[in-house]
Amino acid sequence: MKTVTIIGSGNVAYHLYKAFSLAENILIQQVVARNKSALETFVSPDKLCTNFEEVVDSDFIIIAVSDNAVEKIAGLLKNFKGIIVHTSGATSLGVLNKHENHGVFYPLQTFSKSREVVFQDIPICIEANTKHNHLELNELACTISGNVQRVNSSQRRQLHMAAVFANNFSNHLFYLGGKICAENQLSFSILKPLIKETVDKLEVLSPYEAQTGPAKRNDQNTLEAHLSILESDLHKDIYTLLSQSLQETYGKKL
Incomplete structure (x- = not known):
């Protein structure tokens, strides 16, 4: 069983929460955002967190926020052993360099909370700072998608x-x-x-x-x-x- 923490309350966070909730051998530990009302629309109360000091370590911490907030949110995470990833297509892997284990988990799709998607068909582009972390991200992505591709920051x-x-x-x-x-x-x-x-x-x-x-x-x-x-x-x-x-x-x- 792999554990996941999702940070964010927008469209991408919403759909990742839905997808991982249905995935086998995946446990969502927390969904984190300061906007409690936004989280309450889709997150079960026992998984909801609005205080970044209370974020628990997971195998994967997914930062699913707007591009310009990725680096700031990453800076709030201290001493985590899990793989910290962001979901941004326009942001490099390097913004997470301060974390020992880091990567990118980019689902190439347009998302709206009002419309469900079939995640199995969505390409997920992954990148990681080590071979081991790449293999771990690949395994995670394969739990929700049948189309996982290795794509570097420039690509x-x-x-x-x-x-x-x-x-x-x-x-x-x-x-x-x-x-x-x-x-x-x-x-x-x-x-x-x-x-x-x-x-x-x-x-x-x-x-x-x-x-x-x-x-x-x-x-x-x-x-x-x-x-x-x-x-x-x-x-x-x-x-x-x-x-x-x-x-x-x-x-x-x-």
């Missing part, structure tokens, strides 16, 4: 940036598309089959092969018509920049 930063393009930016474009619909008395739901097919096609085609649209085919009339009806200068800039990127990708010029 992980690039992967995190790629994920921002693929997820965060694409979702914002969905928002902008929905905003245009709403401004013209149309429901966002009319776009959902298109969005679904956009993603589903990637099962059989590469993004390069799947691309369609006026910018790819160099349809200047449509591009200019769209720009003429966009009211926001920012939205015009976004439309133009993305169109330029598409044209460069497919060897055409605006």
Whole structure:
């Protein structure tokens, strides 16, 4: 039986708690955060802790907090024998150097408390300061995921940036598309089959092969018509920049 302490009360901490609660041979000893009310929404009372001086040592201490808080939280942990890891894609392994045993446990997924995920399908990227700790982290990750990969800090930063393009930016474009619909008395739901097919096609085609649209085919009339009806200068800039990127990708010029 391996023991786990989770530090954090946000989306990642929530889903790790759910996943490890169902995992075999894993015992969650504590979930730690200063925001008691946030913890009470998903943590059983006997595992809840709001005082960092009362954090107990575990085989694994998982710091699942925002990127800019990782180093500060790590500094509050003193004289722990367990492997201390963070879950940040954008933060290096080195921020935990003061701890004898440390690593990274980065689940590559977008998380919201309001939506359940199948952790078995989520890639977990691990890194550790020793071979032994890597093996231990690999074993831990395999209890909740069937896709565990060894990724170093440099690779992980690039992967995190790629994920921002693929997820965060694409979702914002969905928002902008929905905003245009709403401004013209149309429901966002009319776009959902298109969005679904956009993603589903990637099962059989590469993004390069799947691309369609006026910018790819160099349809200047449509591009200019769209720009003429966009009211926001920012939205015009976004439309133009993305169109330029598409044209460069497919060897055409605006």
